[in-house]
Amino acid sequence: MPAPYAFTLALRSLFREKWINLLSVLTIASGLLIISLALFTVYNIEAATGRLPEQFSMILYLDNGVQKETVDGAVAALRKQSAVLSVRYIPKEEALKELKATLKNSGYVFEGLDENPLPDALEVRLKKEALGEEAVRKLAADAAKIKGVKEVDYAAKFLSALHYLKVGMQTIGLILIVSLGAGIIFVCYSTVKILFYRRNDEIETFKLLGATPSFIRTPFLIEGAVIGVSGGVVSLAGIFAFHYIVLLRLSASMPIFSMILFPSRLFLFLPFAGMFLGVTGAAIALGRLKY
């Protein structure tokens, strides 16, 4: 069939049924917008937690009066661990000096203190990749067994909370994407089904005149694609509006919001996603044509 005619038919139908079509465009747009916001959130949590490990460290308190060789041995043992980025030895004098510096306005707490109560310590920084709750716990357990190490301290609760937050957000994001994607396909499906039923008589006549299935289907698929792309474009406009109106204003007044990343490139897929979902919905709605 000459493709231009399929476009003519599709455009005419888009125009004739403009209210149904507009409604589905808006429904698809809101679905895609919610997907985008979910992606945006997951993306930011990933980015934020990705930066954390550099600041995450573990403190190993050493036995009182530990020998220099034992300390060296412990440092060497830790460096062998693949998750370890760096190890720093903090003698108790230095620890006390740091503590005094931190608390210099309340120096009175150290009055009458003739012996340094702090133990020697090792500060262990971890590599980015190692920031799994499991891995850190295992490392802590291993470190505790090293000769000369009395106690291992790390932000276990924080780490596991972070871990669950990440997994939770990813799961919610995935569920949102899958269910809204299915929802969008369903919206396109029912729209095309309605248009198809409305034109059932016409389609029966087309068949009797000798039209092939592709002659009949192509205009509907084009319609599905146009509805889907339009929904995608509207949601794209929506997410950019969210960026400019909400995010930029917020970060102007509250600098903490400027840490939020806006992956604008990522959202350019929206019209294509819309088109894919629209065509899929339309194809399911048309099914196999019976002659």
Add this chain to the structure above:
Amino acid sequence: MLEFDDRSDMMIRFDAVTKDYDNQTALRDITFSVGRGEMVFITGPSGSGKTTLLKLIYSAEKPDAGTISVDGWETGQLKESSIPFLRRNIGIVFQDFRLLQNKTVFENVAMALRIRGVGEREIKARVYESLKAVNLRHKADAFPKRLSGGEQQRVVISRAIVAEPPVVLADEPTGNLDPATADGVMRIFKDINAKGTTILIATHNRELYQNSGRRVIRLDMGALASEDRT
């Protein structure tokens, strides 16, 4: 008229065809054939199975027994994907018109060419020519609802012949026409028949076939009652 014995000269052939709707038999053990280039009438009382017989030819209904062949194609063995191509050989004047209400007269007639992938320029020329043949050139831009019954019927005829198919099936093509207009339509059929088109006309209208010298197949309650020449 000639008798057609040679299979290859047969455009349409029914062999012991039976068609049931639900529990009712619409056609019973029908055997006949129509030769290439022949013009044949099918007559019989209302409900005798005329429309059903035509539907079997263009494969809108399937026979429950027997075989039907059109232009050498056995319709029972046709793949579903081939049905559109079978139908492109057949121009149909539907008893219930089947005009597209939201399209103009021009577009309705043009549809027969569009589905065949004919280009726009050729469509224009051929549609106007075909509308002129049924005297409706001036109604090209009207919508079917605004036409009289007889005018609508002529649009349907125009659509059936515009692609110049080798077979034309006309179901009560003069049902809404006054005798003069009916004459005009019959003249069109005779014209295209003279150019080689095989034509099958289902009608109650005795005047159409009386003294025409054509073969008349008479149905009665789904059975072939008689087959004679007038």
